[in-house]
Amino acid sequence: MNRRTNVMADQRTLVDNTANPAPLGLLGFGMTTVLLNLHNAGFFPLDTMILAMGIFYGGAAQILAGLMEWRKGNTFATTAFISYGSFWLTLVALVLIPKANLAGIAGPDKATAMAAYLTMWGFFTAIMFLGTFRLSRALQVVFGSLTLLFFLLAAGDFTGNHTLTVIAGYEGIFCGFSAIYTALAQVLNEVNGRNVLPLGAIA
Incomplete structure (x- = not known):
């Protein structure tokens, strides 16, 4: 006796109950950026405080946030967080590898x-x-100011003009705080179920 099996497509909808990882990634980026650029602006020397933030918060936390965004199918955030997390890790490596005198x-x-x-x-x-x-x-403010920051720092290094690096430091402090604002606005808006702090969503 022949048996025919009908395979029905599963039409159940997958509900995503995971948390929004973007504030974590933005805070890892923003807080580390502020601290590094306080150094660039001349407030304190480059020390282990900045390097530790670069490894664990700017680096590891952003990469973790990027992996969580990948799970949500967010290509932009995945690319951004994993890339900038890797930026912080490579920046720390650029400082530490020569000091370790490896080969x-x-x-x-x-x-x-x-x-x-x-x-x-x-x-x-x-x-x-x-x-x-x-x-x-x-x-837009975060990424626009970050673009300017990278080019200012590059120009400061290329020309050897310390004033450009100091200007970049102050601009970087603004960039970092704009990321911190964006992160905390998302947290507070979600907790309160309404727009406590505006983000300027695009229609």
């Missing part, structure tokens, strides 16, 4: 290698900035 590897020359490194991140951020025009005004 006599020298640190990057600021006028060439470091300027090229920062310029590449500037180009990447400029393209990501274009994507924010479909997202929110708050993210």
Whole structure:
């Protein structure tokens, strides 16, 4: 006796009950950026406080947020958080590897290698900035100011003009706080179920 099996498509809807990881990624980026640029602005030297933030909060926490955004199917946030988390880890490595004297590897020359490194991140951020025009005004400010920050830092290294680096430091402090604002606005808006702090969502 022949048996015919009918395979029915599963039409159940998957409900995503996971938390929004974007505030974590934005805070990891924003708080670490503020601290590094307080150094660039001349308030304190580069020390283990900045390096530790770069490894664990700017680096690891952002990568974790990016992986959670991947689970949600958010390509933009996945690319942004994992990329900038990796940026912080590579930046720390650029500082620590020469000090560890591994195989006599020298640190990057600021006028060439470091300027090229920062310029590449500037180009990447400029393209990501274009994507924010479909997202929110708050993210436009974050990515727009970050693009400017990378190019200012690259110009400061390439020309050896310390004043440009100091200007970049103050601009970077603004950039970091704009990311912190965006993160905390998302948290407070979600907790209260209404717009407590505006993000300028794009219709």
